[in-house]
Amino acid sequence: VAKCLLSMRIAVKSLTLVSLSLLCSLVFPVQLFEKESFTYTYLLADKSTKEAVIIDPVLETADRDVQLVKELGFKLKTAVNTHCHADHITGTGVMKKKLDTMKSAISKHSGAKADIHLSEGDKINFGQFFLSVRETPGHTDGCITLVLNDESMAFTGDTLLIRGCGRTDFQQGSPEKLYQSVHSKIFTLPAECILYPAHDYKGQTATTVAEESTYNPRLTKSLKEFVDIMDNLNLAHPKKIDVAVPANLLCGIQDL
Template sequence: MIFRQLYDATSSTYTYLLADEHSREALLIDPVFEQQQRDLALLDELGLTLKLVVDTHAHADHITAAWLLKQKTGCTIASAAVINAEHVDLPLQHGQHFGVQGIDLQARATPGHTDGCMSYVLADQSMVFTGDTLLIRGCGRSDFQQGNASTLYRSITEQLFSLPDSCAVYPAHDYHGRTRSSIGEEKQYNARVGGGANETDFVGYMQAMQLPHPKKIDEAVPANLRSGCPEDGQLPPQANWADLRITFAGVPEVEPEWLIHNQPSVTLLDVRQPEEVIDGECPSALQPLHIPLDQLRQRIADVPADKPIIALCRSGRRSAMAVSILQEQGLERVASLRGGLLRLNQ
């Protein structure tokens, strides 16, 4: 199985990518709206097809990317049936098995943080994705959005602590940089529900907590009840000056074919050293401007700003750095030529 744990620093949210190595089918758990380009880039670079997006609950701290990813890829959306969210193709019931080819998950209803919380257990019970129900050494709060501490206690102890001690715990959030735990660890060391705590212990702890209201709850919850679809039902605006591809590293790129068909509407910036440049290696129509990468910051005034800029080098690596430098200087319509001259001259 291909597995990746991704992180959104703004909301401290983990998104999980699971994919089958043979079918190349993938699913995402708890994707974040603002991170959809990152997630799509990773899928593309790994050669995966997104078939399913699933949320663990209706989040109060971020907006899901489920609807947006469906528009981009045609994937299916799943979440707990009790949430009754719009645009959901697969409303999940407790005990239901679901997934993609080669990846089998079981949905377990684990309410208490919200009524619609679900945890997803890999078929061999080696991994569980617990949403906000069980966190590393903690758990989700129970003081809003249908929260109930007694219900949460039973969800954790009956549905999650019944899994093997070796089962790896992957939560929806962590605010201290911790990435995973295990059922055995949490049963013993969880600060709220571990170490033999009973329901009275747990409820007393939870009721004594005084936490600030989630900052995005008024925006996030209604949006998540629409599976992340904006109120106007429109896709967010995207750069329209080029057919851009954003890499997993965050670099905007264009394909050589796009560049060839869109000259002379762009400035082609060659950032190689002078001794690397060979007459005739670029199509004559491209006519690049040559500024070595190590001189670019000092010669930024020599770069025309009236047209989009496509940076070029041998392999596309130095040109990616050139894009970063250009962006630092406030230039927005910039991209690297994907694969550089190696790809252009294939």
């Protein structure tokens, strides 16, 4: 599980094996999976300082993540949620109780409780690295995309999925906003930038800006076509929405 995430896309022609190896020698990235909600959690650490950040932890796998942090000797500084999730309860609150150095973070537009409320351009530091915040509303008003400082990778939450995107029919969803977010904040990253989503339902793990801007069946359409697609998905609401959203507004547990 500790295998460098970047190895998933070593076929990207504009990235050399040397550059991949160099980044992997400095940053420790782990992609973790929660099977019930098909959620990806990401643990990133500076190998030299052991400072770390975790993205989108899930309640059911929070103990696993805490154990991994301890085993690896990391100092987890921040747990950041890319938005207020509707399909699972965040593990942030539980992790805060077990790792006293950790702070919680989420967009200021999410309406959720957290130690840190994030805005466009804010930085989440871990050692010599940082994740830059890009506000990418559309799935919800509080969606953010997190970009590593060298723009080699980005964590897109539910805004952009592999050959898809987050739904826009609840929680302040707006297909117009999502389309604009992707085209102005994600597709403007370098073509070789590796994108890691919050979910995948087909066993895929990562993609790139070049791939999605060329092959995404929704977001390569015109705005009008995209809105029509999103307005006619007719999806059932997430099973846990009535429990997950209220809990996530309180950092994942009721007594924080």
